[in-house]
Amino acid sequence: xxxxxxxxxxxxxxxxxxxxxxxxxxxxxxxxxxxxxxxxxxxxxxxxxxxxxxxxxxxxxxxxxxxxxxxxxxxxxxxxxxxxxxxxxxxxxxxxxxxxxxxxxxxxxxxxxxxxxxxxxxxxxxxxxxxxxxxxxxxxxxxxxxxxxxxxxxxxxxxxxxxxxxxxxxxxxxxxxxxxxxxxxxxxxxxxxxxxxxxxxxxxxxxxxxxxxxxxxxxxxxxxxxxxxxxxxxxxxxxxxxxxxxxxxxxxxxxxxxxxxxxxxxxxxxxxxxxxxxxxxxxxxxxxxxxxxxxxxxxxxxxxxxxxxxxxxxxxxxxxxxxxxxxxxxxxxxxxxxxxxxxxxxxxxxxxxxxxxxxxxxxxxxxxxxxxxxxxxxxxxxxxxxxxxxxxxxxxxxxxxxxxxxxxxxxxxxxxxxxxxxxxxxxxxxxxxxxxxxxxxxxxxxxxxxxxxxxxxxxxxxxxxxxxxxxxx
Numbered sequence: 001x002x003x004x005x006x007x008x009x010x011x012x013x014x015x016x017x018x019x020x021x022x023x024x025x026x027x028x029x030x031x032x033x034x035x036x037x038x039x040x041x042x043x044x045x046x047x048x049x050x051x052x053x054x055x056x057x058x059x060x061x062x063x064x065x066x067x068x069x070x071x072x073x074x075x076x077x078x079x080x081x082x083x084x085x086x087x088x089x090x091x092x093x094x095x096x097x098x099x100x101x102x103x104x105x106x107x108x109x110x111x112x113x114x115x116x117x118x119x120x121x122x123x124x125x126x127x128x129x130x131x132x133x134x135x136x137x138x139x140x141x142x143x144x145x146x147x148x149x150x151x152x153x154x155x156x157x158x159x160x161x162x163x164x165x166x167x168x169x170x171x172x173x174x175x176x177x178x179x180x181x182x183x184x185x186x187x188x189x190x191x192x193x194x195x196x197x198x199x200x201x202x203x204x205x206x207x208x209x210x211x212x213x214x215x216x217x218x219x220x221x222x223x224x225x226x227x228x229x230x231x232x233x234x235x236x237x238x239x240x241x242x243x244x245x246x247x248x249x250x251x252x253x254x255x256x257x258x259x260x261x262x263x264x265x266x267x268x269x270x271x272x273x274x275x276x277x278x279x280x281x282x283x284x285x286x287x288x289x290x291x292x293x294x295x296x297x298x299x300x301x302x303x304x305x306x307x308x309x310x311x312x313x314x315x316x317x318x319x320x321x322x323x324x325x326x327x328x329x330x331x332x333x334x335x336x337x338x339x340x341x342x343x344x345x346x347x348x349x350x351x352x353x354x355x356x357x358x359x360x361x362x363x364x365x366x367x368x369x370x371x372x373x374x375x376x377x378x379x380x381x382x383x384x385x386x387x388x389x390x391x392x393x394x395x396x397x398x399x400x401x402x403x404x405x406x407x408x409x410x411x412x413x414x415x416x417x418x419x420x421x422x423x424x425x426x427x428x429x430x431x432x433x434x435x436x437x438x439x440x441x442x443x444x445x446x447x448x449x450x451x452x453x454x455x456x457x458x459x460x461x462x463x464x465x466x467x468x469x470x471x472x473x
Contacts, residue, residue, distance in 0.1 A: 002030025003259055008106040010034045010098065012089050012146060013116030013138075015041070015067040018165070018209050021251030021278075022113055022258060023071055027080035029259055031111065034102045035068040035075075038088045081106075089116050090137040095145030099153070108157060111262050112150045114143040115165040117182075124177045132178045139166075139182035143189060147204075151197060159201035161262040164190050166206040168275060183208075187273055194271030203270040205261060208285075211251035211278035253278040291435065292318075345375065353431075354457070355382035371446060377439040378402065383431025383462055386454030391447030393422040395430065395440045402438035403466050404430040411465035414440070429457050434466055 009026050013019040015037030027033045068084035075082035083105045087094040102109045118134040120127075143164050154160030169176050170183035187206050194204040254276040261269065275283030294313040296305065345360025356379040363373040371391070375398070386407065395404065397418045404420050405411035407427040414420065414430075422428055432438035444451075 002028070003263060004111075005030035007031045007110040007262065008034075008102055008108050009111035009113065009262075010036070010102050010109055010146070010150070011111075011113040011115055012036045012098070012142065013165075014071055014113075016065050016071075018211050018251040018254070019113070019115040020066060020071050021211065021253075022115060022255045023082070024074060024078075025252050025255030026111070026259055027075040027082060028078065030080075032081040032083075032106045033072075033075060034083050034085055034098065034105065035071045036085045036087065036089065036098055036116070037068045039067075039086050040069065041065055041067040088138075089114075089142040089146055092145050095142065096149045099146065099149040103153065109150055109153055109160065110157075111161045111163070112146055113163045113165070113258070114146055114186075116142050117165065117167075120179060121175050122178060123175055127178050135178035136182035136185070140185040140189065143186055147189075147193060151193075151202065154202045155197070155200040159267075160203075161266075162193070162197075162202065162204040163258055163261065164204070164206045166190075166208050166273065168208045168210075170208070170273070190273070191271045198270055201267070203261070203267065205270060206273045207258060208273065208275045208283075209251070209254050209278075210276065211254050251278055253280065257282055345377075348376075353378070353382055353384050354459070354462075355379055357382050371444060373441070373443045375439060375441050377437065378432035380432050380436055380438075381434045381462075383457060384429055385457045386427050386429050388425060388427045388452040388454060389422065389444055389447055390424055390449045390451070392424055392445045394443045394445070395420040395422070396443075397438075397440045400438040401433040401436040402430060402440065403433055403469050404428065405465050405469075411469035413469045413471050414438070415471075427454050431462070434463065 004026055007030070009023075009031045011019055011023045011026070011033060014023040014033075014035045019037075023033050023035050068086055072082035072084040083101060085098050085101045087098060089095040089098060099109060116138045118136075118138040120131050120135045122128075122131055147162060150160070150162070154162075164186050166183045166186045167179065169180040170187045172180045172184070190204050190206040197204060257274070257276055260266065273285040275281070275285065277283075292314050294309065345358050348357040348359050358377040360375040360377075361372070362375070363371065377399075383403070395414075397414045397416050397420075399416060402414040403411050404414055405428060406422075412420075413433070420430075430440075
């Protein structure tokens with residue numbers, strides 16, 4: 001018995017890469033699959049399309065390409081049922097014929113996977129209209145077309161599953177303006193349709209896949225070349241590049257979670273955005289929410305009032321959030337990982353801080369001078385415990401918003417530019433505010449004996465101190 005026995009799945013963009021992996025896996029779990037891509041494969045045209053790539057990368061991309069017919073043949077050869085359909089789903093009538101093909105062949109449609117995408121790169125300055133249309137139409141128009149034609153049949157049969165392939169670019173990635181826009185639009189469409197179809201038993205979710213595909217190999221190679229030319233190859237973080245590649249394993253390994261979303265266990269899961277890595281990671285994106293607001297009643301704001309109040313209200317909250325680093329993971333935190341003034345260094349062992357933190361030691365703790373210098377970066381809500389230094393400590397805040405407290409005193413809010421001097425023998429703790437990343441340079445001067453660890457700072461005491469913290473004067 002397969003997990004998807006008796007179900008019919010239409011998977012757009014399934015002639016290669018991620019779509020192919022999803023189609024093969026769902027078929028192996030018993031689904032009857034309609035495969036799809038724009039047109040039959042033309043290898044000669046591919047060589048021209050990828051002429052700008054190095055020969056080794058070009059041949060790798062071409063070897064990974066297939067089409068709806070070749071994938072349907074693979075499914076049939078393995079004992080499954082599949083029907084190929086060639087056509088561009090960004091065309092309304094073509095998308096309708098795709099869905100009708102599934103109905104004619106199998107009598108119903110239970111699963112729609114909108115995997116088709118147009119990949120590319122470019123900034124708002126150099127993306128031309130043709131490239132913009134290519135990168136946005138397949139995502140937004142294509143998904144709308146297939147969903148519009150599919151939804152009435154799912155409603156009539158009292159249920160179904162729609163899965164829309166987005167990308168982590170939906171949060172906005174530089175040099176991918178069109179692709180980011182297409183994926184952000186798809187997430188909005190997903191959330192709206194989920195609310196509209198929930199009462200009819202139809203779930204609609206989005207997934208952001210990371211797996212190997214011809215598009216990833218080609219565009220990742222081009223992006224790295226572009227960045228190398230712009231900032232110099234030696235300035236690229238090779239560990240980050242290696243981590244990106246490691247997550248892009250065979251796409252068949254991200255398909256099980258998608259199949260799971262199609263089962264009865266997930267009838268209540270809708271309107272969500274998931275991140276999936278073929279290396280085995282499954283992520284869930286929190287819903288956007290308002291984090292700060294201010295009201296003026298009655299009447300309307302004047303320019304003078306805005307100048308007076310915004311810097312200490314909404315804009316203070318905005319400026320406390322460091323700029324998002326789109327190459328980094330979020331570590332499950334409530335705010336984006338910041339670009340700090342200094343390299344944030346290595347992850348601190350979990351037993352030293354309550355949560356994720358990093359340290360970049362500039363001058364080590366065992367320096368003969370008895371002094372040390374380092375940069376510490378805390379994730380939102382992360383802090384250390386009570387402790388005492390036996391030399392003078394100086395904290396200079398560089399990014400985000402933090403909290404500092406000495407034993408027996410009110411906690412203090414710390415913002416960029418603030419400096420704290422901790423006298424020898426004073427028990428204290430410090431860390432990030434609950435919703436902001438926080439970085440500071442820490443110097444300990446003339447410490448002859450090691451720092452003394454104090455009692456644990458509990459979560460309850462941390463939150464209470466943050467709530468009562470006063471701005472640094």
